[in-house]
Amino acid sequence: MADAARVAGLRGRLAARVPERRHVVVTAMPVTAFLVLLAALAVASPALLETGSLLTLADSAAPLTVLAAGATVVVLCGGIDLSVAALASLASVLLASWVPALSGAAVPAVVAACAVAGAVQGLVHVAFRIPSFVVTLGGMTLWSAVALLASGAATVPMPDSTPTDWAFTRLGGLVPSAVLVALATVVALAALMRFTPLGRWVRAIGHAEPAARLAGLPIARVKVIAFALSGATAGLAGALLVARTFSGAPTLADSLLLPAVAAIVVGGTAITGGHGALWRTLVGAGIVTLLRVGLSYAGVDAAYESILYGVLIVGAVALTIDRSKLSIVK
Amino acid sequence: MTADRLQTYGPTAALLALAAVFAVLSPQFRTLGNLQNLLDAGAVLAVVTIGATYVLLLGCIDLSAAGVMGACALAVSLLVANSRTALDLGPLGVLLVVALGAAFGCLSGALSVGLKVPSFMTTLGVSAIGLGVATVLFAGVQPAVSDPWLLQWASGRWLGFTRVTYLAAAVVVLAWLVQRHTRLGRYATAIGGGEDILRLSGIQVGRYKVGAFTVAGACYGLAAAMVTAQLGSGIVQAGAGLSFAAITAAVVGGTQLAGGRGGIAHSMVGVLILTVLANGLVLIGVSPYVQRAVQGVIVVVAVGATLWPLRHRLEVVK
Amino acid sequence: MTTFRATLALLTTGTLLLTACGGTGSGSGATTAAQAPGGACKPEEVKLIGQVRNQTNPYEAAWLQGGDEFAKKVSLTQQRLTYDGESAKQQEQIRQVLATGNVRCSVLNVLPNGDSDTTPIVKQAQAAGAYVVTQWNKPADLKPADYDKWIAHITYDGKESGKQIAHALITAIGGNGGIVALQGILDTAAAKDRFAGLQAALAEHPEVTLLDQQTADFDRAKALTLTKTLLTKHGDAIKGIWAANDDMALGALQALEAAGKSGKVAVVGIDAVPDAIKAVSGGTMTATVSSDGPWQGGIGLAMGYCAATGQLDVSTIPTRAFFAKQFLITKDNAAQFATPKVDPAEFECANLFKRATGPIS
Amino acid sequence: MIEVSGLRKAYPGVVALDGVSLQIRPHEVVGLAGENGAGKSTLLKALVGLVRPDSGTIRIRGREVRLRGVAQAATEGIGMVFQEQSLVPNLTAAENILLGCEGSAVRLGLYRWRRLRELAQAQLDKIGSRVDPMARTETLSFAERQMVEIAKVLAIEERTRAQPVVLLDEPTSVLEAEEIETLFGQIERLRKHASVVFVSHRLDEVLQVSDRVYVLRGGQVAGEVDPATAGAAGLHRMMIGAEATGSHYHDDLHRPPERSSVRLSVRGLCGEGFTDISFDLIRGEVVAVAGVHGSGREELCRALFGARAVTAGQVLIDGEAVSLTGPRRAVRAGLGYVPSERKVEGVVSAMSVADNMTLPYTRPQDVEEWIGRLRIKTPDRRTPIGSLSGGNQQKVVLARWLLTGSLRVLLLDHPTRGLDVGAKSEVYRLIRELAAAGVAVLLLADSLEECIALSDRVLVMKEGRVTVTLDTPPGAKPDPVDVVKEMV
Incomplete structure (x- = not known):
């Protein structure tokens, strides 16, 4: 009897191993896609592989990575946050106007304010049961209007850039500090997801919200936290952008919305929720940045650049998504 | 039951309430001229929203309007009598452009179905491709349309309304009939309700999905022709921002993002809500800064109010 | 979670490998830059880069064409960069071109997306050692004189052009009546200055009233819808429409045509796009202002080229942030602007600053 | 009607069907009993083309067929009522009944609603259901939806012009006693039109409605039972290979x-x-x-x-x-x-x-x-x-x-x-x-x-x-x- 159980257990383990290998392949796809794309661009323009050039690429990817990192948590919950870019713009305005008064404390203050803004959206979403798409769509217009009002519809220059200098320097004259900030953000969020119940809960809600609810998970709280995290990283992304433009502007980050969502999806996080990871967003942001910057750098004509971008982004997603997790593609 | 009814009639009630508020606050809002202007202003959004609605019914999402319309606007302005090419195809040109739009839509659908890539990404990709095509066609010189037939769409009036308005109305009716009485329309609705069930019934779901995307693309093509008629020349930005506007309109009207619920009639109420809002806020003199914020809040409130009685039933909201 | 670690390892290894490859390549940009002294580039070493928002509007397309013509004149090619009006993308592109190659001989002629974008662009160009000319947008407190690689900032007196077309409009409606204004994207200096110009002109003509002002974001379709609404709101009280750019003016023209008021309401704009010039010569539009896009596209590269090859000493330029000459186009002179031409002589190193009308106050 | 012989299907690590042979005759209710994992579901899926067997044959009315999907199974006259209901909630009952085989109710892609209603009503009449064919499915009760589901399977009769075979996979698992009785009544009516395969965990039910019962165990047919003579205990013993105890x-x-x-x-x-x-x-x-x-x-x-x-x-x-x-x-x-x-x-x-x-x-x-x-x-x-x-x-x-x-x-x-x-x-x-x-x-x-x-x-x-x-x-x-x- 015991033997039979052991054999059955062994067989089960072997059976589990086979999908695991496929899982590794699927997991490695985003990285592979990134490397292939980099190689292809390097063939067109070998200078791209110079250390300085690569680090600059990484630097360019940093704000996008930070912006997409928090939004990834919302996507893992099965929702979507369309407000991140507008919130980052608002953050830039707030930061630039608060620096004179708060100096170094302005950045944490702005991040906190954005976290609150995100949490408010989360609260509206869970309390009134409005789809996150609609809430954050409304949030998008609202925050950008607030940014316009707060800035008087103008660029807000930063009289003194020292409080944000840390976010835009080169450590040792080489490594961009923003890259480290982005990596730290991703690692911190990944650790939060790994070592606290939050990660388990977020995934459970994304995979099967009814089951999560009946297991007694604090659904509302988890979602509000997810939106707050998304808001906080949007605020941090706004700070990174301020650091590199030395000013805040009400539309500064608006154009980063679709790239941020693309980074999440290209990385292989399922837009339907549950399946995905933060490191995927890191890789996704790399791919999107390569496409955004690399194509024009490699000398592709602007008109064809757009066409190529369209083709490649669909191709990248086609390569990276894990179809075994999607029964129905929407 | 009341909740069901509220979901059906809630947006209409919201529209009437908005219109009533504006009518009280602004005497100009009440004029016939403004009604004509309203319908005229909403015409393009209506046609785009019809396209988006077909895709939303599937439970998919279509963000390709900006790119597809850009390409189609340039194409139509180059195909009819214009300042750059010697072509003068007239109505045939418009037909060709509708076909071009349909081809783009078909591409989005086929990529989504064939590669199993979420429609969110394929349509985004196709939008970029469309913008690229538009830029290539643009080639640095804006083509001005000189075809009087096309230009008359926007200028000539018949019983006070422009032809664009009539065209949009015709498309609305046609789209409603298609949704209600054709296999494509019914299956699109059914796919949103339960795609797996259709598969089990032996229906080739992929074909109808691609079909819905194609219809959406054709709508964008026609909308691009309408914009071009209104603007008198083909511009790349013809569809800028319309994807989000159309989805917002559809959702505000009661077409659900999850698919299967709502439809053309709902979406059109949403289009009217957005158009009345944009028009009314200008007429009552709200500051341009605040307009955007008010629109965002009203969209959330409208959807929230519609869903409020259902909140106990909606255990899962994504 | 083992897969997580595996992937992380793969990622790290990949990055390291690539970095290593890069290190053994043609040498990093920094060392190359250090070897080439400023102002001593051979003409063929110069790299010309023109960056605008996109190629999908006639004005910026003409700008890039001007750049190409200059490049042809000195037997080089212009690298065209477009950033789709995305500030972030513009910065990314700038950083990328400044990260590689012989940066000291690179010349950038840039149209910053907004005021705020200019600061990082010039700071980075300065740090990398590339010559840069910016146009249109810059924060007021940022001055080229504080940099030795930022050759010049060229802009046009928006207040002046806004005022010029306002005067043309006021004249066209016979000196009294109501007008409406269509503003551009609110957080741009251009939109603000031009509107300030309008207000200044209105102050001189109290008998003309501004009935309404709304923003249409420099967008033709938005202007169309907005104008229709404004026509409903104010009806025949509108005698003229002031638009902060030609795209909006053309949108307004279409709205007038749809309302059957074509030619009955005066319309003015700024930028002199071909359609607008056609409308001006056709009489449906009253006036527009030309900044001469092809010249803008060429002149920035020419300044950088002259400086890089040592024919222009940046420190000797008296005013490096200046207003350039602009041209009011009315029915009388529309014909000569119908086909924009560049005069190669204007790009000679000696003639670079001929169009400067005065320092930016 | 249907003759299955030597059907085999193996998944990695598991043999789901191991040489299953059985017959289904006209106007017959065949019971299928077996523990979870005995192969009942796989067998049913093989019969509607959702699972392709590795070896063995399925003969329908004497002709060997290879089923490639539900649609093809339907043209052969085999339909299945799924355990989890397979109705599209936002369509009318009539549309669900005729989903995928609208026949004359759709001409050139256009719906003829009156015809659709008639056709659906005809199917509902067969089982004596009073469900409104134009009601939206999600507004119906669970039992009503089950009726719609059966009517849907019966609709394939129109397609083949031959007697259909209806596979019922655990139809009673979510029904209450009263509803089960109604269902059994429907099965008796169904017998006039069709052959029925009835699958249930509840042995008493299987014995009550079936003419013959096949017992599956470990992917094989453990035996064929006559309900008139065999009791639940005997059936149970055959299923698990041992007597069910009072414990x-x-x-x-x-x-x-x-x-x-x-x-x-x-x-x-x-x-x-x-x-x-x-x-x-x-x-x-x-x-x-x-x-x-x-x-x-x-x-x-x-x-x-x-x-x-x-x-x-x-x-x-x-x-x-x-x-x-x-x-x-x-x-x-x-x-x-x-x-x-x-x-x-x-x-x-x-x-x-x-x-x-x-x-x-x-x-x-x-x-x-x-x-x-x-x-x-x-x-x-x-x-x-x-x-x-x-x-x-x-x-x-x-x-x-x-x-x-x-x-x-x-x-x-x-x-x-x-x-x-x-x-x-x-x-x-x-x-x-x-x-x-x-x-x-x-x-x-x-x-x-x-x-x-x-x-x-x-x-x-x-x-x-x-x-x-x-x-x-x-x-x-x-x-x-x-x-x-x-x-x-």
């Missing part, structure tokens, strides 16, 4: 509840579907709630867990009032709930056994210990729970509430639905052990037999109210017929 319900583990201490006290609870419910549960007591579909017992059960809104009333656990605003609060108060829809509401199938077990908790728990204690068969704690059998999944859900040791009241909503005989017995043992440890259990049982055998008391609910309370101590169990009388 099935683990009566030996039963401890009399402590009369003195009230664990759960429900006072005048009202909500959508139930009104003014009051009862007490004492420590160690198993109370079953009996009632037909629509009696409000599911709603009550969910409301007690805070998963449905309550409009009035009070709930106390060990004398303390519990706020019923959400499952989270309920869990804090010591409540546990095992939902009936295990795949959707019970487990997160993509996540591991360990994650599922510890889902609501913030602190790490000793998962291995509970895997051992509940004898959960899983390769290890990290295995995705979706790859476990239903019984083991259910044990994980139960373990979730046992882990912390602070469970006071357990709400069980059809805990043995879809489980095979062995797994059921395991779950019964767990319930007994829990009760003996002092947990109060509220049970919505899968069958009346289970309801009576497992409980100390039975609350009968009718139209949202508790009508009768019956004592069912061991040795003094009431006759099921008496309970049914109270239910309807």
